Amino acid sequence: MFSSVAVVVAAFVALGCAQSNSSYPSPPTVLGPEDVTGGSIEGFQQPHLFQDNGTYGPQVEIMHYYYDQWPIGLAAFPTGDSKALYACYTRGPYKYTLGKITNLTAEEPWPNQEINTPPGGLLDENLSSLTGYSMATNSTDHFISVQALYTDPNGRLWVLDTGRPTVTSDNGASTMAYAVVGGPKLVLMNRENGTIERTYTFPGDVHFPDSSINDVRFDLRHNITASGQGVAYIVDSSNEGRNAFIVLDLGTGKSWRRLDQHPSMLHTYNNRASYAGIPTYITIKGQSEYSNKEGFDGLALSPDGEYAYYSPLVSQYLYRVPTSVLLADNGPNGTDGHDAELKASFAVQNLGQKGSQTNGFDSSSDGRIYLLAPEQNAIFAFNPNTSKIEPFVRDPRLYWIDSVVVADDGYLYGNCNQLPRQMQWNNGTEKRVKPGIMFRVKLPEGASRITTGLGGA
Template sequence: MKILVLITVLFGSAVMAQTKPQLISVASSSTQVWNGVTTTSNGRIFVCFPRLEGESGVSIGEVVKNGNIIPYPSKSWNNWAKGEATAQKFIRTNSLRIGPDGNLWVMDTGSPKLGEQALPGGAKIVVISVKSNQVIRTIPMDGVMKPNSFMDDLRIYGSHIYITDAGEPGLVILDKQTGKGRRVLEKHWSTTDSKALVAEGKVIHLKNGRELRVNADQLEISPDGKYFYFQPVSGPLARVETTYLNDAKLSAAQLAGHVTKYYTSPTTGGTAMDADGNIYLSDVDHLRIIKIKPNGTSELIIEDKRLLWADALWIDDKGFLWIPAGQVNRLAAFQNGQSRVKFPVYIYKLQVHARAFKS
């Protein structure tokens, strides 16, 4: 009997070890830090390099079969220099994703480096056909910008494009067809940072000694389009029904009354939404990924010392969660001028058996 119990325990442990999610390294960079990854249904991989300090290098790249990273959609789009026109160049990108239409959508902040204001015409959404590898549309942000705006990330659903402004706290809602938009929830608690950012157990500071604060950043839309989720990097995660968010007739106070706190989140690098309404969220302080279920409960997916500032997450068509571990908190901008990044940085994928949802 004791032998049988022992065998059962050992066998059970072996099964658990086999079924424990395993990080798979899929790409690496030895020269630049990345903060985003997205994939097409046929397996192409695109990455975003935020170039926070205005350093030279690629802004948007494609990881090709030999592991090299090439400028995308062209070298021309990736070689902006100070003084040049801004409309047909990436100034400083912050996010990218394959949208519901199958095109690559890129958010260009228009700011040459961290702490600098966006240049006229620089902040824009760039839409690229991955079939022709050509830019098919640019949507300028000038009409919805404020002096210290930092257009951070975007989601597309139906006839709307939703954007977080991490500089001037608020959300931006654009008409997808016309590109015209409006600002909502400005300086509301749900879009405004309320506490310091903590990564690897340490509060993040700028070179001037001030605590780094980042306003509205992460955002997701439920697969049925009913709920919009959003937060500053320090949390908490808030929720509002899109019926109210899309209603331009509501006053600021009326809209604010429909916003609720949804989840007490830690300092977050990035999120992803699956087709079942689960939100995957990276905890950059404890180096882990959390899954938040539609009912608001959560569970740990993985905790691993390699998840160094896991940023914008992505779910592919094969059930994998893609995780760019960029070590952003170790950049010189946040380490008193001395970078602590240990190259190479990696992108991992993790089988979570999720159904993909593109927004």
């Protein structure tokens, strides 16, 4: 048996050798150390090796450089041949929390410094002394700590104020002051003159002291609420408390929570992220888990308003839920709230893994859902036609894209603020290097901001 196999193998080898000069390439010459001179191999052309240059997708255009304050959210409005660009900044030691871009390298408080300066300061010193905790002011007509800006489908400017400024101790540890009813708010601004047109606040059983309202999207269809003025869907992304949708009826001012503490809302325990190839640990005062605990963060609506796409920041999974189950409130007497919550929880759909942690979403008129992927310095896109996550843009300069908006001009605008390089994420050493940036990239196939379906009738 052995000798027969040997004969067959010998014949096969002979056949291969006989054909080596025709259809089969000759084997490479094995070179030894004596053939290597000065780091190159004599007579051997060095190949062009594959390398990841960190980029793909459309051209990234820098629209603004932040040299003063690190940005969070933004809004972009077309105004003829130029842009009206706005930015917001998480309030700590910063002079203002809502600003307008004035040129390539400068911003100014908007609409003025006064509205950015709550009388009596950012904290309620009497309440703080009484409770032993840092308690924020409850000023309803001044901005405390603006987290997000958004343009609704009718082109109006909305400002989302967390009501929770950052408090930094003498040793550099930072925490957020607890919110007091009246401080957290959604504000409709007149973009032409900077006046406040309407302010919405939240009761204590909808927004808790350790809630953190992070982002907002709008559905202004007249037929989805009895008031006929549409709704705002607001993200509670708290890494201290409970995560949920906060749904706000823009006509009545009534608000309620939905999917409160649902598994799709919560962060993955002890999930280790890496940014620019560096595994990251975070020191959070009073918490033993050295990783980000932020839950529900990214939110975007389908163009017809029928679905809300969302995800926790610290999660690999993308979810969606029919907005019809979010719109069901607690009834006139609160008697059917439990049923509404159950129906919402059973309607959640898991769309699979995204390929990254994601810290913000927006959607475009073609139905794509854009997902910020901070671990890859990239933006991915969920294509509802294929149910796949697709690459959109990647660039090493896009270090922690904190917020994006799709604008009328067919561009996606975003802010980058190098968040993983801040002190809390680097053992107390500040590693961020200014400037931060605002950028834009062109959307594919003529897509733009959603203005139909969600914009009214």
